[in-house]
Amino acid sequence: MPKPPFDQAELFADAARRAASFRETLPNRLQRPLADYAGMLRRLAAPTPETGLPADEVIAVLDAQMQPGLHAMAGGRFFGWVIGASHPVGVAADWLTSAWGQNAGNHQASPAAAAVETVAAGWLLDLLGLPREASVGFVTGATVANFVCLAAARSEVLRRVGWDVEADGLFGAPPIKVVIGDDAHTTVFSALQLLGLGHDRVVRVATDPQGRIEAEAFAVALKAGEGPAIAVLQAGQINTGASDPFRRLIPFAHRHGAWVHVDGAFGLWARASTQTAQQVDGVDEADSWATDGHKWLQTPYDCGYAIIRHGKAHRRAMTAAASYLPEVADGERDPSHFVPELSRRARGFASWAMIRHLGRSGIAAMVARHCALARRMAERLQAEPGIAIVNQVCLNQVAVRFGSDLPMAEGDALTQAVIARLQADGTCFAGGAKWRGLAIMRLSVISCATDDEDADAAVAAILCAWRACRG
Numbered sequence: 001m002p003k004p005p006f007d008q009a010e011l012f013a014d015a016a017r018r019a020a021s022f023r024e025t026l027p028n029r030l031q032r033p034l035a036d037y038a039g040m041l042r043r044l045a046a047p048t049p050e051t052g053l054p055a056d057e058v059i060a061v062l063d064a065q066m067q068p069g070l071h072a073m074a075g076g077r078f079f080g081w082v083i084g085a086s087h088p089v090g091v092a093a094d095w096l097t098s099a100w101g102q103n104a105g106n107h108q109a110s111p112a113a114a115a116v117e118t119v120a121a122g123w124l125l126d127l128l129g130l131p132r133e134a135s136v137g138f139v140t141g142a143t144v145a146n147f148v149c150l151a152a153a154r155s156e157v158l159r160r161v162g163w164d165v166e167a168d169g170l171f172g173a174p175p176i177k178v179v180i181g182d183d184a185h186t187t188v189f190s191a192l193q194l195l196g197l198g199h200d201r202v203v204r205v206a207t208d209p210q211g212r213i214e215a216e217a218f219a220v221a222l223k224a225g226e227g228p229a230i231a232v233l234q235a236g237q238i239n240t241g242a243s244d245p246f247r248r249l250i251p252f253a254h255r256h257g258a259w260v261h262v263d264g265a266f267g268l269w270a271r272a273s274t275q276t277a278q279q280v281d282g283v284d285e286a287d288s289w290a291t292d293g294h295k296w297l298q299t300p301y302d303c304g305y306a307i308i309r310h311g312k313a314h315r316r317a318m319t320a321a322a323s324y325l326p327e328v329a330d331g332e333r334d335p336s337h338f339v340p341e342l343s344r345r346a347r348g349f350a351s352w353a354m355i356r357h358l359g360r361s362g363i364a365a366m367v368a369r370h371c372a373l374a375r376r377m378a379e380r381l382q383a384e385p386g387i388a389i390v391n392q393v394c395l396n397q398v399a400v401r402f403g404s405d406l407p408m409a410e411g412d413a414l415t416q417a418v419i420a421r422l423q424a425d426g427t428c429f430a431g432g433a434k435w436r437g438l439a440i441m442r443l444s445v446i447s448c449a450t451d452d453e454d455a456d457a458a459v460a461a462i463l464c465a466w467r468a469c470r471g
């Protein structure tokens with residue numbers, strides 16, 4: 001092999017130094033990008049390079065050019081969306097993953113990548129209290145995890161009525177009824193759309209004020225009509241953190257022959273702490289579960305898990321036989337049999353490293369700490385006149401309403417003004433959402449970097465923004 005015209009060790013060391021100095025800025029960095037998308041496009045726009053740039057220069061230019069458009073998502077005062085913080089151990093494991101250059105397609109190509117997935121999958125099932133026989137696909141995130149799980153569901157409910165959807169497709173197939181809660185995450189609807197099940201062709205079921213499916217409405221929806229059915233439940237509603245009443249819903253759905261899928265992108269991790277496990281009691285009775293590594297487990301992006309009780313349905317939905325691929329013997333596992341892709345990143349390494357680093361007790365403590373911080377922030381905010389917390393803070397999500405004593409339109413305008421002011425200030429970052437028709441500020445406490453001091457600084461900044469807006 002020709003020697004690269006640069007010092008590889010020096011190149012990697014330079015990248016590591018740059019990464020470390022970025023991370024060191026996080027505690028004091030503004031919690032917002034300095035440049036917006038349009039500004040970054042202007043900054044980066046350039047003709048296609050005709051000639052190359054030396055290795056060290058490329059990395060230096062990349063680092064310098066991107067800085068203004070980076071958001072301190074891995075910092076402790078980032079409360080926007082539901083986003084994990086790319087823990088340093090996961091990042092280091094991910095560097096090795098890239099450096100090793102493993103194609104995680106099959107177990108002969110990379111025995112390490114395949115075996116580490118098998119082991120990390122076993123740990124995941126144990127930590128989340130899911131059936132040990134379930135199979136796990138390592139995917140990009142919960143969106144694709146929902147897709148994979150629902151593909152297996154589609155396969156199995158149609159197989160039971162004698163239809164082979166993998167071979168024959170959906171044209172002419174018996175219709176599948178999809179029952180789903182009114183407050184399900186948008187990405188589940190995306191998955192249904194990709195699978196030919198339609199995002200509007202579903203039976204939407206009423207939910208309670210926390211976004212949990214109403215058991216009566218669920219029963220009515222499932223009882224109506226016959227034939228193949230899939231019920232989609234949720235652990236961790238994105239605005240409230242609340243989970244569906246699994247103990248009641250799942251056995252009922254099973255009695256009516258439905259496959260039960262649970263979107264638990266972050267909420268499934270409530271299982272990992274004894275303080276919150278009760279909220280998702282009975283979730284292990286489902287047929288499939290989607291969850292993320294890059295949220296509460298703090299792996300770097302991209303990392304999610306499609307977990308399916310019925311391994312055969314999982315493989316059937318994801319595997320198209322190809323003659324050039326080696327046969328798999330009993331007890332062997334090819335990572336590509338459980339995901340849509342053949343060639344892909346070996347996500348098992350970072351998953352393994354994060355679980356090995358935190359351990360069961362560390363994960364439990366982190367989940368409990370985030371929930372305690374969410375309650376503390378909610379209590380302090382609620383003590384201020386004109387601020388209301390509109391959800392029961394049962395997990396890590398806080399929905400905040402400003403001008404709560406004012407008419408709706410005024411409260412909406414004030415809430416949006418507070419969010420804009422907070423974002424401009426940059427002490428902490430939180431975004432907006434709509435909940436039950438009202439504008440809210442949504443706080444997600446899910447960064448491994450967040451501590452008491454961060455939470456208190458965020459509360460102080462939010463109160464300051466509120467006092468300035470209310471005039």
Ligand SMILES: *Cc1c(COP(=O)(O)O)cnc(C)c1O
Pocket residue numbers: 082140141142143144185187188236237238263264265266292304
């Ligand atoms: C984040 C989230 C998703 C989507 O997960 P990605 O990892 O962004 O693909 C789906 N459902 C819920 C409840 C989520 O919080």
